[in-house]
Amino acid sequence: MSLDASDIEKIAHLARLEIAPESIERYAADLSNILDLVAQMDAVDTTGVEPMAHPLHMSQRVRPDRVSEHDQRELFQAIAPLTEGGLYLVPKVID
Amino acid sequence: MQNKSIAQMAAELRLRNYSSVELTRHYLERIARLDPRLNSFISVASESALAAAERADRAIASGDAGPLAGIPIAHKDIFCTAGIKTSCGSRMLDNFIAPYDATVVERLAAAGAVVLGKTNMDEFAMGSSNETSYYGPVHNPWDADRVPGGSSGGSAAAVAARLCAAATGTDTGGSIRQPAALCGITGIKPTYGRCSRWGMIAFASSLDQAGVLARSAADAACLLDEMAGFDPRDSTSADVAVPDYVDALDDDIAGLRIGLPKEYFGEGLDPRVAASVQDAIKEYERLGAKVKEISLPNSPLSVPVYYVVAPAECSSNLARFDGVRYGHRCENPQDLEDLYKRSRAEGFGDEVQRRIMIGTYVLSAGYYDAYYLKAQKIRHLIADDFARAFEDVDVVMGPTAPSTAFALGAKTDDPVAMYLNDIYTIATNLAGLPGMSIPVEPVEGLPVGLQIIGNYFQEARLLNVAHRFQHVTHWHQGAPSGFE
Numbered sequence: 001m002s003l004d005a006s007d008i009e010k011i012a013h014l015a016r017l018e019i020a021p022e023s024i025e026r027y028a029a030d031l032s033n034i035l036d037l038v039a040q041m042d043a044v045d046t047t048g049v050e051p052m053a054h055p056l057h058m059s060q061r062v063r064p065d066r067v068s069e070h071d072q073r074e075l076f077q078a079i080a081p082l083t084e085g086g087l088y089l090v091p092k093v094i095d
Numbered sequence: 096m097q098n099k100s101i102a103q104m105a106a107e108l109r110l111r112n113y114s115s116v117e118l119t120r121h122y123l124e125r126i127a128r129l130d131p132r133l134n135s136f137i138s139v140a141s142e143s144a145l146a147a148a149e150r151a152d153r154a155i156a157s158g159d160a161g162p163l164a165g166i167p168i169a170h171k172d173i174f175c176t177a178g179i180k181t182s183c184g185s186r187m188l189d190n191f192i193a194p195y196d197a198t199v200v201e202r203l204a205a206a207g208a209v210v211l212g213k214t215n216m217d218e219f220a221m222g223s224s225n226e227t228s229y230y231g232p233v234h235n236p237w238d239a240d241r242v243p244g245g246s247s248g249g250s251a252a253a254v255a256a257r258l259c260a261a262a263t264g265t266d267t268g269g270s271i272r273q274p275a276a277l278c279g280i281t282g283i284k285p286t287y288g289r290c291s292r293w294g295m296i297a298f299a300s301s302l303d304q305a306g307v308l309a310r311s312a313a314d315a316a317c318l319l320d321e322m323a324g325f326d327p328r329d330s331t332s333a334d335v336a337v338p339d340y341v342d343a344l345d346d347d348i349a350g351l352r353i354g355l356p357k358e359y360f361g362e363g364l365d366p367r368v369a370a371s372v373q374d375a376i377k378e379y380e381r382l383g384a385k386v387k388e389i390s391l392p393n394s395p396l397s398v399p400v401y402y403v404v405a406p407a408e409c410s411s412n413l414a415r416f417d418g419v420r421y422g423h424r425c426e427n428p429q430d431l432e433d434l435y436k437r438s439r440a441e442g443f444g445d446e447v448q449r450r451i452m453i454g455t456y457v458l459s460a461g462y463y464d465a466y467y468l469k470a471q472k473i474r475h476l477i478a479d480d481f482a483r484a485f486e487d488v489d490v491v492m493g494p495t496a497p498s499t500a501f502a503l504g505a506k507t508d509d510p511v512a513m514y515l516n517d518i519y520t521i522a523t524n525l526a527g528l529p530g531m532s533i534p535v536e537p538v539e540g541l542p543v544g545l546q547i548i549g550n551y552f553q554e555a556r557l558l559n560v561a562h563r564f565q566h567v568t569h570w571h572q573g574a575p576s577g578f579e
Binding site (some may be wrong): 008011012014019029030031034036037040041044046049050052053054056060061063076077079081083088090091092 | 108417419430432434436437440466472473
């Protein structure tokens with residue numbers, strides 16, 4: 001499997017990563033090598049094999065729908081890069 | 096002082112031969128003097144450590160001390176610690192002080208352990224050499240030009256160099272066992288779900304598990320006794336009773352059935368490492384164990400499967416780092432997309448970005464069946480291999496890593512060569528089984544690890560099997576020169 005520059009640009013956009021133009025070729029080569037390694041899977045016949053969703057075959061636990069956490073907004077926002085009046089600030093999204 | 100077992104230290108603290116404050120100062124002095132050679136700590140928490148030591152001394156004096164009261168340990172910098180920076184080895188979290196303690200941290204603190212600091216690691220636990228850390232590589236105490244292994248390389252080097260009594264680690268594909276092997280110490284990765292993942296920064300959630308790096312199986316048992324157990328805050332935590340690991344250490348192992356997978360002794364294994372591992376297995380035979388060759392036919396596929404499953408889960412988990420709520424945020428973002436893209440590109444190093452991109456690719460529209468679903472099916476086949484093996488044997492043994500510690504920089508330009516370091520450890524994570532590494536005879540002065548894999552929730556048996564070997568051998572007592 002070989003990825004080219006446009007594949008890398010597309011993947012980087014999906015992953016929300018700003019990739020420097022000079023790094024694209026390197027990433028294309030590295031990711032292609034990793035996908036070559038992964039391609040060993042193609043030789044395995046997995047007809048009728050169930051995918052392993054959980055190592056212990058457990059199902060997701062649910063808890064009673066009761067309030068279990070108290071409000072810690074100030075504590076959590078104390079480590080945020082930019083907040084105002086209890087809100088997280090980001091660049092303007094809607095004009 | 097630093098060569099005593101945890102049980103000895105605990106007993107001597109209770110006899111008041113020395114105080115925890117004295118013991119803690121002793122370790123802090125060693126860290127200040129010796130760690131510049133290793134770079135095994137990202138943060139040293141002298142003040143809070145001495146405060147915890149004082150509390151431990153008071154608890155010991157009043158007779159209500161926990162089992163680990165006053166014992167100085169270190170946490171891998173992946174565990175959230177309120178008040179001490181938790182960087183996960185990344186620029187992304189260089190400014191992050193968690194608002195709470197991880198469950199593992201909380202439990203060890205409740206048992207009285209003193210936290211000396213946070214250890215270096217591969218960035219977001221992605222690496223096998225500790226070279227992807229934003230804080231620079233860790234040096235192997237046995238040879239400063241070599242890697243300590245990874246991703247828990249700082250914990251492994253710190254324990255080997257006697258800079259702490261023991262340390263926590265995490266293991267997603269070998270990140271406790273491989274550095275334990277390369278640094279000549281004992282490491283245990285428990286069964287998936289055995290220790291809580293709450294407050295442990297997520298890499299690949301279906302594989303991640305917390306464990307211990309220590310100088311012996313007995314020391315590891317002391318910590319695991321406190322760490323293991325059900326936690327309602329981790330939705331994948333196993334609600335299974337925890338036996339007393341220390342109590343089981345001396346159980347007889349006569350008649351133990353050991354399986355040696357032929358796939359773990361083939362091409363790619365350094366013959367000197369193989370010889371050392373075979374000698375250790377002969378020692379087990381002298382202890383009354385029976386050895387049998389087995390086959391784990393799908394295990395060679397574990398590396399390809401892992402490099403789909405782990406990156407896929409990492410791309411999802413690391414989506415939370417967006418420059419908005421905590422962590423690194425770029426300067427002057429032009430718009431929201433620019434904020435995300437630049438904050439993430441500046442905050443994450445190369446290996447993390449590679450894995451996020453691989454994960455994004457294999458989960459993208461049209462590729463899911465060919466990659467993630469296919470990998471999860473083969474994962475089932477890998478787990479089935481172990482299930483068949485455990486019908487006939489009690490433990491599986493083999494090498495932990497294919498070679499001794501390699502030179503710093505030797506594999507940094509070739510991600511795939513680096514990934515192959517974990518060829519013997521990854522299958523255990525994919526199956527969710529517990530695994531250990533213990534030191535056996537070194538090769539040319541460099542440590543070698545014997546891997547011991549058990550069936551689900553058989554940690555007590557693993558620690559027992561390791562302890563009986565350490566009872567009759569001395570490989571685990573060797574200290575690297577300059578760190579005795």
